[in-house]
Amino acid sequence: MAGAGLVTLRNGRVIGAGIAREFPETVYFEPDWQQLKNTIKESFPGDRVSVRSSSDDLKKHILYLEGPQSPSGEFLFLDLNSMDAKTIGFQYPAVKAANVVPARWVIYSARDGTQIPAYITMPAANPNGKNLAANVMPHGGPRARDFGDFDWFSQSLANAGYVVIQPQFRGSAGFGLEWDEAGAKQWGKLMQDDVSDAVKYAVAQGIIDPKRVCILGWSYGGYAAGAGATLTPDLYRCVVAGAGVFDLVEMLRYVDAPGARDVDTSVLYWKYYIGNPETDRAGVEAVSPSKQVANVKAPILLIHGRLDTTVPIKQSEIMRDALQAAGKVHEYVVLEQEDHYMSFPQTRTRTIQAMRDFLVKHNPP
Numbered sequence: 001m002a003g004a005g006l007v008t009l010r011n012g013r014v015i016g017a018g019i020a021r022e023f024p025e026t027v028y029f030e031p032d033w034q035q036l037k038n039t040i041k042e043s044f045p046g047d048r049v050s051v052r053s054s055s056d057d058l059k060k061h062i063l064y065l066e067g068p069q070s071p072s073g074e075f076l077f078l079d080l081n082s083m084d085a086k087t088i089g090f091q092y093p094a095v096k097a098a099n100v101v102p103a104r105w106v107i108y109s110a111r112d113g114t115q116i117p118a119y120i121t122m123p124a125a126n127p128n129g130k131n132l133a134a135n136v137m138p139h140g141g142p143r144a145r146d147f148g149d150f151d152w153f154s155q156s157l158a159n160a161g162y163v164v165i166q167p168q169f170r171g172s173a174g175f176g177l178e179w180d181e182a183g184a185k186q187w188g189k190l191m192q193d194d195v196s197d198a199v200k201y202a203v204a205q206g207i208i209d210p211k212r213v214c215i216l217g218w219s220y221g222g223y224a225a226g227a228g229a230t231l232t233p234d235l236y237r238c239v240v241a242g243a244g245v246f247d248l249v250e251m252l253r254y255v256d257a258p259g260a261r262d263v264d265t266s267v268l269y270w271k272y273y274i275g276n277p278e279t280d281r282a283g284v285e286a287v288s289p290s291k292q293v294a295n296v297k298a299p300i301l302l303i304h305g306r307l308d309t310t311v312p313i314k315q316s317e318i319m320r321d322a323l324q325a326a327g328k329v330h331e332y333v334v335l336e337q338e339d340h341y342m343s344f345p346q347t348r349t350r351t352i353q354a355m356r357d358f359l360v361k362h363n364p365p
Contacts, residue, residue: 005017006018007028015033023149024050024149032058033058037049040063047065048065048067048149049063050063059079062076062077063076064076072091073090073091074090075087075089091150095155099124100150100155101121101127101155103119103149106118108198114170117168119146119168120207121154121155122158123158123160123161123163124158126161132163132207132365134165134213136198136215137157137164138225140221140222141171156352157355163202163208167197167198169194169195169198170182171183184273185272188287214363219245223244226239226289229296230289230292230293230296231292233296233298238298238359239299239301240301241301241302241316243304243305243311244289244319246289246318248275249288252276254312254314290322291322293319293326296323299331300319301331301358302333303333303335305338305340308340310340316332331354331358333350335351
C-alpha cells in the first residue's frame, strides 16, 4: 500500500516511492517490482498505472489506470498467469472518455527568465483551437502543486469551452526546496508575477485571446484570483475566488487567536510565508485584495463554505463588504453545509454551475 509517498508491503517493508515529475508515478527499489511495473506499462501504453494491491506471488494485482485510454480512472484485476485483465470499476463512472481532455505539460519563461512549469488543458470541443477564451487557475496551498491527473475543476471548464492554464508558480511544492522557499513573503509579488506570465505565454503562443482571460482559484488560488483582480486589474475579464484569503492581517489574527488549531506551526507558517504585520503592516496590506478593491475593474464571484475552519468565511465577507462599499460588480455564493475542501458532491455541482454561469455571462467561450 502507499502512504506518505512510500510504497510498502503488508509486512511494512518499503519497496518504492511515489514521485511526481510532469505526472505522478511510482519508482520501485526492488527489481521484481520494477519489472512488474514495466510489464504492466507495456500492456497499457500511454496510461499512468499504479498497483493498489497484489498477491504474495506477484501474479495477481489490482491496478488503477488513468490517462488517454482510461480518462475516468479505471480499476482492473490483472492475472499475469493468463494475462487476463478485467475492469472492476471506475473512479468517476459518470465521466465519459470523450469528455475528458488530457492536460499538457509546458514550460514558460517568467519575466526574470526563470523557467516555470504549467499544465494547459484545451477545450474538449476545440483541442487545436487558437485565440480562445481562457481561465488561469492557480492551485491552493500555496505549498502544493497540480499533478496533471483528472481534475474535476479544470475538466468542467474545458467542457464548457475554455482553455485552462495551471501554473506551478514559485512557492509551489514538489519542485525542490529552493523552489518552495522562493515563495516566502512573495504573496502578491513574485508568485503573482509567475501567474501573470503564464497568461502572457499562452497569448504569445496564440492559444488564448488576451481580451478573454479570467482568473479563478480555491484557497490560496482564491487569494491569487483576488490579487489578480486588484494588483493586475487590466489582465483579467472576470474573477472567481473560492474560499480565498483577502485580508492577510485578519487571517494572521485568526490563526494566532487563543484556541486556534495548530497554533505553533500555523502562525509560524503564515508569518514566514506572508509577512509579519507587527513589523510590516503596510507591506502585508499592500498585497491584501480587500485593501486594494479601488483597483478592481472586473466582475468578481466569491464562493465560500459556511463551515470552513481553514479559511473562515469571514474572509469572503470582508471582501464582499469592501467590494460593495466601493461599488464594484460582484456576486456572492455561500455553501451552507460545506467546509474548505468541497467534500460533498452536491456542493461541487452547485459550485461548478455557479462558476460556469458567471463565466459564460462575463467571458463567453
